[in-house]
Amino acid sequence: MTEPAGGPPEPARTAGPAMPPGRRPGGRTARVRAQVLDAVRAELGEHGYEGLTMEGVAARAGVHRTTVYRRWEDVGGLLADVLDAAGEDDWAPSDTGSLRGDLTALNDEIQESLVVRPSIPQALMAASFRSARAAEAQQRLWEDRYARCEIIVGRAVDRGELPSHTDARRLLIASTAPLYHQLVLLRTAPDPRLPAQAATTTALAAAAGAFVRPAPDE
Numbered sequence: 461m462t463e464p465a466g467g468p469p470e471p472a473r474t475a476g477p478a479m480p481p482g483r484r485p486g487g488r489t490a491r492v493r494a495q496v497l498d499a500v501r502a503e504l505g506e507h508g509y510e511g512l513t514m515e516g517v518a519a520r521a522g523v524h525r526t527t528v529y530r531r532w533e534d535v536g537g538l539l540a541d542v543l544d545a546a547g548e549d550d551w552a553p554s555d556t557g558s559l560r561g562d563l564t565a566l567n568d569e570i571q572e573s574l575v576v577r578p579s580i581p582q583a584l585m586a587a588s589f590r591s592a593r594a595a596e597a598q599q600r601l602w603e604d605r606y607a608r609c610e611i612i613v614g615r616a617v618d619r620g621e622l623p624s625h626t627d628a629r630r631l632l633i634a635s636t637a638p639l640y641h642q643l644v645l646l647r648t649a650p651d652p653r654l655p656a657q658a659a660t661t662t663a664l665a666a667a668a669g670a671f672v673r674p675a676p677d678e
Contacts, residue, residue, distance in 0.1 A: 495521040496528060497545055500538045505578030509587045514538070536593035543584060543597035547604040552611070559616035560656075560663040563635045566609065567655030570636055574643045575650045582644060606632060616666075623672045631671040635662035 499521035503512050512535055518525035532538045554565040573581045588598040606629055613628035638658040642648045665671070 492521075492523055492527065492531075493541070493545075496523055496532070496538070497542050500542050501580050504539075504542075504583045504587070505580055508583065509590055512538075512587075536591040539584065539587050539591055539594035540597035543588075543594065543601050547601050551608065553609050555615065558619075559612065559621045559666065560659050562612040562615070563659035563662060564656045566612065567636060567639055567659050570639050571643065571650060571655050574639065585644065621663075622666055623669055625673045626666060627671045627673045631662060631666050634665070634671070635659055 496517060499517045500512070502520060503516050507516070514528050514532075514535065515525055517538060518528045521528070528538075532541060553562060556562050556565055573579065584594070584598065588595040609632050610628040613622065613626055613631055616622045617624055617626060635658055638654060642654060643650060
């Protein structure tokens, strides 16, 4: 899910994103943030976590390093803000008209993000193992993405493709996990058939009730 994008060390301030989640700065503040976060992604993609420095980010962004330190405090703060920024978009899963189609489209997007070089998602996932702040931000992003994707299961239930008490989170994990396993853990060459295969297997299992939540008394 490389180097954590955490915030730079800033005197007399606690670690954390420059702005609270859900609030976006405006004007010059927004421009500086965008420049810095773009620089973090570029540095991370080129040099990995070990090569990510506050000075390198500041130089690439064209921002004075004291500004970077004051606002983000350290590399962990930069990485955390990059991850939090990813959750500020308006992304939503595709609506293809079927569960299998929706899961395949989602898996296609995931595979594309993991095989492009440099893969910033892979770099950030690796970084989250090195920075507590990046790990917390990565967790927030995962929760956000899973929550947005639950609509895929809701639509399938409404269409009559799935039992009404299907556990959306378990279904989504089952469908997407093969991609992360193959591309991130095993580092195998991408298989263009894998997104559809994983989606089809999961859709068939889900239709058979494999992901139905147990009754409260069970």
